[in-house]
Amino acid sequence: MRVLLVEDDTVLGAAVRDHIAADSHSVDWVTRLDAATDxxxxxxxxxxxxxxxxxxxxxxxxxxSLRRKGSVTPVIILTAMDQISDRINGLNAGADxxxxxxxxxxxxxxxxxxxxxxxxxxxxxxxxxxxxxxxLAARTVMCSGRSIDLTAREWALFEAxxxxxGQVISKMQLEERLYPFGSEVESNTIEVHVSRLRKKLxxxxxxxxxxxxxxxxxxx
Amino acid sequence: MRVLLVEDDTVLGAAVRDHIAADSHSVDWVTRLDAATDxxxxxxxxxxxxxxxxxxxxxxxxxxSLRRKGSVTPVIILTAMDQISDRINGLNAGADxxxxxxxxxxxxxxxxxxxxxxxxxxxxxxxxxxxxxxxLAARTVMCSGRSIDLTAREWALFEAxxxxxGQVISKMQLEERLYPFGSEVESNTIEVHVSRLRKKLxxxxxxxxxxxxxxxxxxx
DNA sequence: CCGAACCTGTCAGCCGGCTGACACAAAAGC
DNA sequence: GCTTTTGTGTCAGCCGGCTGACAGGTTCGG
Numbered sequence: 001m002r003v004l005l006v007e008d009d010t011v012l013g014a015a016v017r018d019h020i021a022a023d024s025h026s027v028d029w030v031t032r033l034d035a036a037t038d039x040x041x042x043x044x045x046x047x048x049x050x051x052x053x054x055x056x057x058x059x060x061x062x063x064x065s066l067r068r069k070g071s072v073t074p075v076i077i078l079t080a081m082d083q084i085s086d087r088i089n090g091l092n093a094g095a096d097x098x099x100x101x102x103x104x105x106x107x108x109x110x111x112x113x114x115x116x117x118x119x120x121x122x123x124x125x126x127x128x129x130x131x132x133x134x135x136l137a138a139r140t141v142m143c144s145g146r147s148i149d150l151t152a153r154e155w156a157l158f159e160a161x162x163x164x165x166g167q168v169i170s171k172m173q174l175e176e177r178l179y180p181f182g183s184e185v186e187s188n189t190i191e192v193h194v195s196r197l198r199k200k201l202x203x204x205x206x207x208x209x210x211x212x213x214x215x216x217x218x219x220x
Numbered sequence: 221m222r223v224l225l226v227e228d229d230t231v232l233g234a235a236v237r238d239h240i241a242a243d244s245h246s247v248d249w250v251t252r253l254d255a256a257t258d259x260x261x262x263x264x265x266x267x268x269x270x271x272x273x274x275x276x277x278x279x280x281x282x283x284x285s286l287r288r289k290g291s292v293t294p295v296i297i298l299t300a301m302d303q304i305s306d307r308i309n310g311l312n313a314g315a316d317x318x319x320x321x322x323x324x325x326x327x328x329x330x331x332x333x334x335x336x337x338x339x340x341x342x343x344x345x346x347x348x349x350x351x352x353x354x355x356l357a358a359r360t361v362m363c364s365g366r367s368i369d370l371t372a373r374e375w376a377l378f379e380a381x382x383x384x385x386g387q388v389i390s391k392m393q394l395e396e397r398l399y400p401f402g403s404e405v406e407s408n409t410i411e412v413h414v415s416r417l418r419k420k421l422x423x424x425x426x427x428x429x430x431x432x433x434x435x436x437x438x439x440x
Numbered sequence: 441c442c443g444a445a446c447c448t449g450t451c452a453g454c455c456g457g458c459t460g461a462c463a464c465a466a467a468a469g470c
Numbered sequence: 471g472c473t474t475t476t477g478t479g480t481c482a483g484c485c486g487g488c489t490g491a492c493a494g495g496t497t498c499g500g
Contacts, residue, residue: 064467151477187480188457195459196478208430210456210487284497371447407450408487415489416448430457430486 001112002044005029006036006059007051007078012101016049019105023112033057040071047112048075050095063095076111078103127162129216132201134162141201148200153178157193161206161216170213221266221332225249226256226282227298228274232321236269239325243332253277260291267332268295270315283315296331298323318400347382349436352421354382361421368420373398377413381426381436390433 003020007013008031020027028043030036033056039045048066052059063075074096097111127134133142139155141148150158156178160169171190178193179185194214198206204217223240227233228251240247248263250256253276259265268286272279283295294316317331347354353362359375361368370378376398380389391410398413399405414434418426424437 153478185479189479191457192459192479195457199459207432208457210428210430212427373448405449408489409449411487412449412489415487419489428487 001046002026003028003047003049003112004036004039004045005049006033006054006062007031007049008054009051015105016108019108020112023109025112031055033059033062036062040066040073045073048073049078050075051078052080129162129165130205132205134158136162143201150197150200153193154197154200157190157197158201161214165216168209168213168215173213222246222264223248223332224256224259224265224268226253226268226274226279227251227271229271235325236328239328240332243329245332251275253279253282256282260286260293265293268293269298270295271298272300349382349385350425352425354378356382363421370417370420373413374417374420377410377417378421381434385436388429388433388435393433 003025005013005016005020005027007016007029010031013029013031017027017029028039028045030039031054033054036048036050040048050059050063054062059077063077066073066075077095077098079098079100099108099111127136131144134140136159139150141150141158157174160174160177174190175185178190194206194208206214207217208214223245225233225237225240225247227236227249230251233249233251237247237249248259248265250259251274253274256268256270260268270279270283274282279297283297286293286295297315297318299318299320319328319331347356351364354360356379359370361370361378377394380394380397394410395405398410414426414428426434427437428434
């Protein structure tokens with residue numbers, strides 16, 4: 001697996017780079033965002049480890065720019081311990097996960113393994129669900145040849161269902177998946193998002209199993 | 221298929237017997253209930269065609285007695301046209317179906333075929349659903365070695381689900397199945413019966429798909 | 441035949457879930 | 471930088487579904 005490390009702290013950067021290499025992964029280390037851009041423009045990476053405070057800009061803005069350009073490379077943000085808002089903003093900007101400094105290098109290994117497993121188990125991201133054609137990598141949904149735009153939240157919710165076809169997912173499970181610790185929601189937010197998703201995908205796209213949770217419709 | 225015809229009207233009896241024989245089925249014709257009892261005690265029949273008004277008693281009482289003794293032979297009752305209550309009582313007593321005099325003999329053929337198909341397609345009536353062991357022929361349900369008594373209505377409802385595992389059955393479909401034309405129910409009767417079934421079988425035995433209907437739980 | 445037990449349908453009140461509307465924050469466009 | 475548009479969470483009222491309680495009819499047992 002090829003990793004791009006974007007970290008301006010030279011001590012931490014060197015330790016992480018060495019550890020990744022020791023894990024038998026390929027790793028490029030840069031300390032500035034413009035260098036990161038150059039690397040991403042010229043090579044395909046399987047993972048980006050992204051610090052948020054960099055000398056030439058904010059990691060979050062960079063990540064947003066990445067996602068806006070259509071990049072689907074998995075990104076793990078590296079945050080300071082006391083910056084919960086950074087974590088939330090990072091995840092909202094499209095990060096796949098975060099790690100809090102100082103982190104244990106063995107935990108980094110676990111994350112690398114997790115990312116590797118996630119993408120190696122699904123070489124073909126195209127999924128057909130009834131009348132829906134889903135591209136998990138491109139984050140697109142087509143219905144009968146018509147493209148459906150999903151917002152970030154809607155996509156996250158939809159993806160949870162697509163990854164577990166036929167299984168009932170409880171509202172609690174959905175909340176844990178969509179809202180990191182510290183940013184729980186009140187009221188009936190999950191229900192509202194499900195309703196919005198139904199409006200876009202069709203009423204039978206998601207079925208409610210009363211008292212239990214939701215499941216993709218038309219599974220049988 | 222072997223048929224027992226219980227009909228005291230000699231004209232109708234002869235016509236029906238001849239028709240069944242022409243359909244290449246084996247048929248015994250009796251005009252009294254005591255003769256019917258003797259036949260059923262000494263031979264196995266695949267179907268009983270049962271008139272309700274007989275010289276030595278009521279067909280319905282006889283049917284109840286049959287069911288009480290544990291007989292699962294399919295029974296089609298023969299009723300007069302203007303006796304809706306006979307039909308309802310017959311079905312409630314355990315009849316599988318009814319035909320209204322005067323009936324078309326080709327319709328009788330269709331019913332015979334239907335009965336033959338129903339039992340030939342399911343040679344093994346034992347079904348295991350999670351922790352439930354169901355005997356469709358004996359109409360018994362065991363849960364973890366414990367026998368569960370279901371009333372007639374509860375059984376009818378349960379059977380509807382067992383015959384279509386994994387499929388959602390709408391309340392309208394259930395009502396059509398449980399309540400013959402002319403005896404529709406008001407209010408929330410189906411819901412009440414489902415609730416009673418859940419009380420006996422466990423809350424997760426039947427799941428509600430909101431706005432659509434019910435399905436056997438634990439199907440996936 | 442009578443009383444007790446059981447079955448079944450109805451009712452009413454409660455609970456789970458849905459959705460239109462709104463406010464506010466963030467993103468996009470000029 | 472300002473305005474417009476979009477995204478997101480909350481709220482409130484409505485709807486679908488559940489279940490305890492009850493009444494009336496049927497069945498069972500003495």
